[in-house]
Amino acid sequence: MRKTKSLGKWILVVMALSVALTGCTDSDNDNKESSNKQTLVIEHATVVDVRSGKLVSDQTITIADNRISHIGSSGDVKIPKDAQVKDAKGQYVIPGLWDMHVHLEDNYKEAFPLLLANGVTGIREMGAALPRIDEWNKSIQAGMTAPHLVYAGMTLNGGPADDAPHMRYLKTEEEAREAVRINAEKGASHIKVYSWLPRPLFLAVVDEAKKYGLPVVGHLPVEVRAEEAVQLGFKSIEHMHGLFIATSSIEDDIFKNADMSDLAGYSVAEIEASQHYDAQKADKLFREFKEKEVWPVPTLVTYFNMGKTEIDPRSKYVPTAVQERWAETIRAVPPEQTELVATINSLNPGMVKKLNDAGVPMLAGTDSGYELTNLIYGVSLHDELELLVKSGLTPLQALQTATLNPAKYFGREEETGSVEEGMQADLVLLDKNPLEDIRNTTSISGGYPGWEADGEADVGPGG
């Protein structure tokens, strides 16, 4: 287990702590060592406008009650007498980052500080056992510093039950509706479905979720066509599952004949489909994504990191037992899986490029958790941004997948996702310009409270 450090050292970002997102348990994340009543002023900073990609230099940002109360040219702004002042000359301010696909499991005590240290001030949790949710909520309510958290509750799946504790294996429509109700009552902000949920149960889930005003997201179930899911209001498509099939000329044939009863079979079908790309079908589907606001969450980093044949050196940020488990898993990977993952990694960037060329906005997600090898809370989000750029997004577009786009997804553009007056003060200070090189999102600087360069390279994003 990693040694725990004082909270003050951990927090490398300014966070708006008091404003709850809809359906989230974003309770009092107040940092023990600072009063969030004190006005904080960041002066001489270059603000990165994530809407336009403009850099606005020499700005003074005033933060009061965890909100950006004012932004103006440094020469013009009067600094309140009792304010804590941080000189950010030469530095860049970006909005706090969202990782839109995270699994917290029971790792929250390690995950929260690591996420925050890496500038991730918000996470969308994508499936956990219900008692876990109680644990997170209790800890946050007791004062634990945490990113903004929205969660799914149990993942809704069908097929033969295995013992994944975060999954609910549904057999009947009644069970499906009940599971949605239970998640909703737990405070879920979205309902997550998984690949083997039978179509009739998927329809029941969608119908029940509508009653609670909750979007249905997740793995596109293998029995459901992307086209149908879009029409039903499916809101985010994780890992781009199903998109190769949906944009191929052999979709009918695959739905009739392919064995997609496990992930390997599904991947084989997707790989086969990728050889039969139908540009017209893709255009139509992507246009519908835009019209209906369906968000692909490519999670390129998931397969990319799983494909690494060695343990990532930055795994030193996870507990030793996890490192050992990961090393063991990597050693035991059968060659056919290595090949499958490599093929998927060779295809995924092309799909991201097609989506981006078609103007479909995306969300940054990682699948971080301890189950999959080499996916490290916080660290992986920066890898994802880099992979998105390598797939053809501009650095600005990549930055938007973790800031402005999540805000739009949540319908909270007025609250979060950009550095503007009136917004929650979720801010990250960078030493280098992220629009020049997306890797510069790892050049996170300063500590809060105190704002000294904190010298704890050990918890940084390794950049």
Ligand SMILES: [Zn+2]
């Ligand atoms: Zn996941």
